[in-house]
Amino acid sequence: MYAQVGDMLVTHGRVVGAGDRTAEVTEVLGPDGAPPYRVRFEDGSEAMLWPGPDTEVKHLTTGPGVTAAGSHRL
Numbered sequence: 001m002y003a004q005v006g007d008m009l010v011t012h013g014r015v016v017g018a019g020d021r022t023a024e025v026t027e028v029l030g031p032d033g034a035p036p037y038r039v040r041f042e043d044g045s046e047a048m049l050w051p052g053p054d055t056e057v058k059h060l061t062t063g064p065g066v067t068a069a070g071s072h073r074l
Contacts (some may be wrong), residue, residue, distance in 0.1 A: 001051060002033040006060035009039060009051055023049065 003009065003025050011021045023039035026046070030036055035050045051057075 001035060001055075001057065003035075003037055003057050004028060004033055004060065008058040008060075009037065009049065010056045010058060011051065012054045012056070014054060023047075 005025055005028060007025045009023045009025060011023075013019050013021075021041065023041045025037045026040050027038035028034075029038060029048070036048045037051070038046065039049045040046050
């Protein structure tokens, strides 16, 4: 898994009725974009996160001609 500051991590609910949880990467603590990540959740709480296989990275993409964020499923 690879993420950078500004990327969004979406952890999908594991049980029926459990919604997805979204967090913004505020700091990358592993080498070369690897976990763990310091993140800020939608409710403002912060934590260190080691994403599992139910987590998707929505990359913050920048540069000429880029109009939307990319996505990578683990």
